[in-house]
Amino acid sequence: MKLAMDKVISKEMTVRAASARYAVPKSTLGDRVKNLLEGKEATAKPCCSDNKGTFSRTFDRDQEEILYNHVKALDSQLMPLSKPEFFKLAYKLAKKLKIKNRFNKETRMAGKDFYYDFMNRHLYLRLRTAESTSLQSAVGFSKDKVNIFFDKLTELMEKYNFEPSRIFNADETGVSCVHNSRLKVMSVKGKKQVGKLTSRERGRNVTVLLSINAAGDQFIPPLFVFPRVRIDNDLKKDAPPGSTFDAQMSGWITKDGFLKWLKAFILAQISPLPSTSSVKYKIRENRSEKSEILTSTPYKNMLVEKKALIEEKKAKEEQRIKIREIKRKIKKEKDNAHKSNADKQKIKHPQTRKLASNAMKLVPRKRLNCNIPSSSSSRATSPSTVPTSSEITNCIICGESFDEDWIQCNTCKGWAHEQCANVEDTLFYHCDLCKKKK
Numbered sequence: 001m002k003l004a005m006d007k008v009i010s011k012e013m014t015v016r017a018a019s020a021r022y023a024v025p026k027s028t029l030g031d032r033v034k035n036l037l038e039g040k041e042a043t044a045k046p047c048c049s050d051n052k053g054t055f056s057r058t059f060d061r062d063q064e065e066i067l068y069n070h071v072k073a074l075d076s077q078l079m080p081l082s083k084p085e086f087f088k089l090a091y092k093l094a095k096k097l098k099i100k101n102r103f104n105k106e107t108r109m110a111g112k113d114f115y116y117d118f119m120n121r122h123l124y125l126r127l128r129t130a131e132s133t134s135l136q137s138a139v140g141f142s143k144d145k146v147n148i149f150f151d152k153l154t155e156l157m158e159k160y161n162f163e164p165s166r167i168f169n170a171d172e173t174g175v176s177c178v179h180n181s182r183l184k185v186m187s188v189k190g191k192k193q194v195g196k197l198t199s200r201e202r203g204r205n206v207t208v209l210l211s212i213n214a215a216g217d218q219f220i221p222p223l224f225v226f227p228r229v230r231i232d233n234d235l236k237k238d239a240p241p242g243s244t245f246d247a248q249m250s251g252w253i254t255k256d257g258f259l260k261w262l263k264a265f266i267l268a269q270i271s272p273l274p275s276t277s278s279v280k281y282k283i284r285e286n287r288s289e290k291s292e293i294l295t296s297t298p299y300k301n302m303l304v305e306k307k308a309l310i311e312e313k314k315a316k317e318e319q320r321i322k323i324r325e326i327k328r329k330i331k332k333e334k335d336n337a338h339k340s341n342a343d344k345q346k347i348k349h350p351q352t353r354k355l356a357s358n359a360m361k362l363v364p365r366k367r368l369n370c371n372i373p374s375s376s377s378s379r380a381t382s383p384s385t386v387p388t389s390s391e392i393t394n395c396i397i398c399g400e401s402f403d404e405d406w407i408q409c410n411t412c413k414g415w416a417h418e419q420c421a422n423v424e425d426t427l428f429y430h431c432d433l434c435k436k437k438k
Helices: 002-009 015-022 026-037 061-076 083-096 112-121 135-140 143-160 255-265 298-340 432-437
Strands: 168-175 206-213 219-226 244-247 406-408 415-417
Touching (some): 002 026, 083 112
Parallel strands (some): 219 244
Antiparallel strands (some): 168 206
């Protein structure tokens, strides 16, 4: 009661919280706190010495503190007490201290009333489900060991600056093939025992080794170690893609099996592949050269000549591209002209074909433009102005000798490709050179 009143007056707890914490009546606690705040007298007897009729508590405050500290010490050592064990401990403590008690002498255990009264006064204690922990894990997972681990981890992170996608955490566990669920099922009323089929337990679990990175986007296929001599293909069904399987009579991971599983960390076998940096490296095509400050040296003259040669090559290439574009344009216009002018006169210059040795060679001829226009059926050609294919005749415009349609200038009697001339009236054709002379 005194502790509850102190907590309420110091405003550390409310009346309701202090009443539940120290197991005192809420109305009584409120009245006594009110009297103290108004300056009236209020009695506050120790809670463990309160006489509740003919019954009194077995342990006083100091003795209960000893029992409470002992329970916490066992819990910190991973040896927590169960409910029956706590009953036995309370009985032994009462016998050791030679305290008069009302515990059961036959079972040598304290009663449930003592347990619930003790738990109500010590709200930091709760009945929990313990998790099985091996001795190796308990010894290795100590504060000193954990500090050593984090010191080494900090040193490596500062040295190599690992990304989260490059940090993997691996752990092994034992998986039982027996389903131990305690779910309630529907059965016939009055049946003494309800059974449920499950797989046979041989006393050994299947060892599974799992690993995932700190970013959570890369999962390494697990390693399964079965307690058998050979691996059956039926055991591999429905396993994650890329899983590793090993068979050991002991069911434990061996060195060879672990090294086999480590091959899964090869970059080409990780799925999905880790995200790489988006930096693109450009391949250097030209050889490296020295950089110097030049004023008037032979090396400068060499660089100037080299630059002039590069510019000359570039100019020739541009001229070649322009000529190619002009020819393409001329050919396109020629195709359009052929469609519109079906009556245009042409003399095809056929290609010279290689026939048999005894066969006659065909002599291609070029078209002749006469000064006097005539109909297409009565055109006359002069043998002196029509060269044969044996003569070397070049176009007066492009200077090339392709086998295409030819037309003749009426002034200079020179021959030109019809595409190079680019005229519609081929009968009265005058080249550009003759027009300039005029």
